Amino acid sequence: MTYNESSFRVLKGLEPVRSRPGMYTRTDSPAHIIQEVIDNAADEALAGFAKRIHVAMFRDGSVAVTDDGRGIPVGLHPVEGVPVVVLAYTVLHAGGKFDKTSGASAYAFSGGLHGVGVAVTTALSLKVAVDVRREGKAWHVEFADGGRAISELVEVGPCGKQTGTRVHVWPDPKYFDAPRASLAEIERLLRSKAVLLPGVTVTLEVEQADGSFVKTEWRYADGLTGYLREMAGGVDPLVPVFAQEKYAGQDEDFAPGEGAAWAFAWFDGFVGSESYVNLIPTVNGGTHESGLRGGVFEAVKSFVEHHALLPRGVKLQQDDVCGKMSFLLSARLLDPQFQGQVKEKLNSREAVKLVSTMVMPLFEAWLNQNVEQGKAIAELAIKQAQSRLKDAQKVEKKKTSGVAVLPGKLSDCESEDINDNELYLVEGDSAGGSAKLARSRETQAILPLRGKVQNSWEIDPNRLFANNEIHDIAVALGVDPHTPEAPDTVLTNLRYGKVIIMADADVDGSHIQTLLLTLFLRHFPRLVARGHVWIALPPLYRVDVPASGKKRPARRLYCLDERELAAVRDRLVKEGVKPEQLEIGRFKGLGEMNPEQLKETAMDPATRRVLPVTLDDIALTDTNELFDLLMGKGEASSRRAWMEAKGNLVEADL
Incomplete structure (x- = not known):
């Protein structure tokens, strides 16, 4: 490829516009080159010289814009020696809107200073016909082939006292994605001109298939x-x-x-x-x-x-x-x-x-x-x-490379089958250590919780992850917070079939258990509705029974509470075991249990005691009302009244 002096080309006149139309106007449709003409008419109205703007859209795609302003000057330009109307439609950066500060401009206020305006219209049209009424005479000139005057500016007769300009434009379809200007866009433009020009009447006429015209007129009193x-x-x-x-x-x-x-x-x-x-x-x-x-x-x-x-x-x-x-x-x-x-x-x-x-x-x-x-x-x-x-203040899940980061304190299981997998939520690091030794590594995961989980009944879902424990639970489960109306697809990434709450069998343990149930009911209700939430029932008492002959070896029994302990005592006495021979120990917490005891009582599916948490749709309203009463921050007086009325029904381990 040769690169020398002949490689350079100078684009003259309106050639730059035709060569790169997208640099000068929108090319989706001819609407903007029509707008350039309408804007010129509106400038005459803005300057106080026009009271009417009329636009006609014809079946062949052409558009005519008429105003009753002063009319474009038709005399020769003092420097260029060309009629001013010809300059306006054929030369870029020529117009009557410059030199505003010096007072030489024809308009104090107009649509811009780029000076390419209506010349772009000429460049991208098959033909532009301009009629001017000025100083008692009517004039006509036409342009085609991107700016060439196909007729001289000629006087066509007298016009009396009438003044104004009519510009008829035939856009060239090859420069636009759509060959016609959008009627809706032109209507919107004209309506806005009427709004912004008090006292000016704006009219649009659209030619129909039978040759008739449908007329719309805008004039806004308000x-x-x-x-x-x-x-x-x-x-x-x-x-x-x-x-x-x-x-x-x-x-x-x-x-x-x-x-x-x-x-x-x-x-x-x-x-x-x-x-x-x-x-x-x-x-x-x-x-x-x-x-x-x-x-x-x-x-x-x-x-x-x-x-x-x-x-x-x-x-x-x-x-x-x-x-x-x-x-x-x-x-x-x-x-x-x-x-x-x-x-x-x-x-x-x-x-x-x-x-x-x-x-x-x-x-x-x-x-x-x-x-x-x-x-x-x-x-x-x-x-x-x-x-x-x-x-x-919205807190998102902690992520690395777009993937949620599993909590560091989670001891995960090896299986990926959620039908077998279980996640134990354990109170405290001490109990968590015992649970890790007692678990089945294949199917049981352990997540120790530090202290009591925050009461989440009235927490904004966007602030939920500000609490580290709640954040870790959600990430470990693979489930985002949701509402009761959410579809089951919110559980698509659930990583465990059972979520088992395992807390101490005392008042603090019951409180932690209640707080976790509050979290699941309020922010993860589909987990509860689908039967994924369970509660482990660790024992409060251990009973060591001595051997009694060869047929009765030493035994270790576990009791859930005082009532069960009394029942075990009565049964052993009937078996002939003397009460003073029994060694009864009370667990202060899960951390006191050795791994073997914890496995036997709360983790081995063959011997453990766990209860499913179910959600009755019929009683859902009553459930929510009860949680409002028990967990709502503003319900202190109602809770006091409830406890005074129902307190005698509570069996508390005090």
């Missing part, structure tokens, strides 16, 4: 407020819409006429927002939206501080205040700077201060004049802040 209510679809705002406008005067920090008009409100559901700069829709927002949010935030923050509404420990952020706010914003800037040629996002830094300065004092005054509405907005913001703080 302006931004009416449009925002229309966007809300009849849903009432939580507080009345706040609509105002303010523009700089001669003695302010901004250019005369710069400022904004706005309408905003808070809604319970989603309602969209829209923003504009000099009537150009900025669908990706920008600095003017930042200014609006900043002004609203500062006003609400000042109101909240003045009325001492903020709870201790809560600090408002802008998203707390503006998260549910929907708005319409129309900013006017002397020299707006946009991101990219399609002008979808405003980059002008000064717009932040401009809009914020206009909005903040007016809204703060409104809040203080409407205190109840102000407090309603403040309450929304404070609730959002509290929710944000709670979410920030």
Whole structure:
């Protein structure tokens, strides 16, 4: 491949646009090149010279835009020697919107300074026909083949006092994914122009298959407020819409006429927002939206501080205040700077201060004049802040390389068959040590718990893993917290068929057992419903019976509680064993048992005693009410009354 002087090509006129259209406009459809023409008509209205904008969409895909503004100048340009109307449609970076600060511009406020605008329309169209009515004369010129004038600018007759411009565009389908401009997009654009241009009538006519036209006309008496209510679809705002406008005067920090008009409100559901700069829709927002949010935030923050509404420990952020706010914003800037040629996002830094300065004092005054509405907005913001703080405290499972890390203190089993696998939740490291020696390594896993598990009945699920013991239990099980309505698929990664709670046979052990049952019932209910939770019943007493002849060797018996101990005594006495020959020992805890004793009483499936925990769907409501009473933090007085009424029924080991 040769690389020399002849390798260089200079793209002239509108060739750069035709060569790389995506750099200058959207190429999904011709909507944006039509918008360039509509924006020019809207600029005439914004400047106060046009009262009507008319758009016609034809069956062949072409679109005509007509306004009753001043009409594009048709005289020769003093430097270029070419009619100005021809320059506007055939030369990039040529237009009447430069030199604003010097007073030589035709527009104080317009949609941008890129100067490529309507020339892009010409470049990407099969044909563009322009009719101008100006100074009593009508003129006509046509362009084709990407900018070549196929007819000279000619005077076609008198027009009396009528003025304005009509531009008929035939987009070239080869440059666009869809050959026609979206009707919905054009309608949305025109409706917004009507909203933002009080006193201007905007009309759309669409040609039908039979050659007739369907006409739609927009004119908003309520302006931004009416449009925002229309966007809300009849849903009432939580507080009345706040609509105002303010523009700089001669003695302010901004250019005369710069400022904004706005309408905003808070809604319970989603309602969209829209923003504009000099009537150009900025669908990706920008600095003017930042200014609006900043002004609203500062006003609400000042109101909240003045009325001492903020709870201790809560600090408002802008998203707390503006998260549910929907708005319409129309900013006017002397020299707006946009991101990219399609002008979808405003980059002008000064717009932040401009809009914020206009909005903040007016809204703060409104809040203080409407205190109840102000407090309603403040309450929304404070609730959002509290929710944000709670979410920030959400604790996730500890993971490495995307895989949950099994607790280091878990002694896992070798089998992977959950039908055989068992996880023992054991009270304390001492009992855990005995259990590890007593277990079957093949099928039984041991997880020692340090101290009492936190009462989780009223813990937010997002904060559950802040407790190390609960975190370790969930990770070992392979199950995430869920609700009773959750499908059984939440148990897909369950690693053990039985989860056995093994605590001391005393008051503390019963408390730990209750806390674990609370955890499973509240946050892992499918485990209980599917019969995966069990309770081991370790003995409280050991009875050593001496040998009695050759036929009666020495024996060791275990008793669950006092009642069972009394029954064993009576049975042995009937067998001829003297009471004074019995050695009765009481276990202070599982850690006192040697591994052989623990295995025999609580871990060997052939000899252990374990009870399944079942969940009766019929009695679920009563169960939850009882746990509310027993475990709820705010139920102390109810618990006291319950204990006074039911205390005589309790068999306690005191």
